[in-house]
Amino acid sequence: MLKHDPSLACVKGRNGLTPFHFLVVSGNADLVAECLNVSPECIEDVCVNGQNALHLAVMNDRLEVLQVLTGGIQRMSQRNAFNIEIRFLNKEDFSYNTALHLAAYKDDLQAVRLLLKCQLVERNTVNGDGLTFLDILRNLENAGDWDLDLEQVVLKTRCKEAASMPKAKAVSEILKSPFTLKTCQSIIAKRMRSNTSEEVRGALLIVFTLIITATYQTALQPPGGEHPSKDPPSSKNDLRIKQAFLLLLCVFNTMCFYCALFNICRLLPRKPHFNAWFMSVETYLGVCYALAVAENSPDPLSFFAMTCAIVQLYLTYIALLELVGRKIYRTVAGTELEKGFIGL
Incomplete structure (x- = not known):
């Protein structure tokens, strides 16, 4: 299919899933890499719940595919590649969870390490529950599922709790503010x-x-x-x-x-x-x-x-x-x- 028409990797089916998404879920790293090579635009597709390939790889414990995705997006050199990388690595689903949030919820040390190595991953995004990546890890610590190795990784990053971050102004507040x-x-x-x-x-x-x-x-x-x-x-x-x-x-x-x-x-x-x-x-x-x-x-x-x-x-x-x-x-x-x- 890819040799016949590379754009077939982006055809959406039920629930907005594409052939590329199915390859990510099944864990076929070689074909995922082939798709990225011949049809790099497939990396921007999302399914009906707002999740992209990075979310699917984390949720289905596909570490090798996750390595291919993060390595591929950081090596992209096409037009507007920088903005595409930022959007892909920090995409939020309908619950405002990024792939880093999901990796923290699953207590997946390897996935967390891999995502934190990406320079453009936002460490302090607040999800729908009002929690940042660090808040989720602190909850795991209170539940007794804390990993000392993971703690060392987090201490080296610029992670913050949601309570310590400045609250973003709503659009209505910005529009109502006086002109300066x-x-x-x-x-x-x-x-x-x-x-x-x-x-x-x-x-x-x-x-x-x-x-x-x-x-x-x-x-x-x-x-x-x-x-x-x-x-x-x-x-x-x-x-x-x-x-x-x-x-x-x-x-x-x-x-x-x-x-x-x-x-x-x-x-x-x-x-x-x-x-x-x-x-x-x-x-x-x-x-x-x-x-x-x-x-x-x-x-x-x-x-x-x-x-x-x-x-x-x-x-x-x-x-x-x-x-x-x-x-x-x-x-x-x-x-x-x-x-x-x-x-x-």
Whole structure:
């Protein structure tokens, strides 16, 4: 069947079970590995009670299959593999139990060890009974089914009890909460990103990249070659004029550079690890720019401080602009609402 059509591994039957699920339940590790090789999308299928292949392997004591599943999901390199791995390892069934919860309920030491070795497994997820993985193990300890080896494994992990974890806000509480400046900034950024098509976003990224390249090159090699202090001035007035022109050039060039840099950050897609990497690169690039400006200036310390001040002023300007926009939006919205009531 797999040689004829690999997608047959994902065909759902009674109770939402697929051929891949039956292979997991029966414990055929070789065919499970073959399915993952020819049809990796089958790993995302769930049955009617919300359980995936990882749940089924734990419930049916299929340790070898569990090893194949965890090893296979961590070796995936297809598109969006990182998010698929997180969803698969931390999938909750209709009772909000993950595979780690089920392994703890069964007191399966080998399965618990295997799952805890996966870096992306959430250790502190709360299930439908309000218990975390550690709470379930503590209940086993009180019942006399505690394993000392398992205790050593748990102590090395970042497991917490449900009582010690901060309670997540309900969606209704989030929607009822008052607007803050941070919330407004996030909403404006999301709306701007969603209203910008992929073609326009790509064109803007190219334009901002060219601006960054031009302004950075200007900071490295300002017009006229070396800075005015190294040129023999004909008079003190000429030196002051040259320094004034250099100061204006530095101010406007710095504004263009950081505006383009921040706008690129806003246009890029929101992905946690990618954003963290880009923000670090962006910070290093900004510091390098400030050092380049200072190096090619008559007074390095003053010009470096001026560059840092421009960045702070720009951030303050953005915050004030969004704050004013928020007040204007509320005023306009209140006026329109008042007109609506008058009309009614």
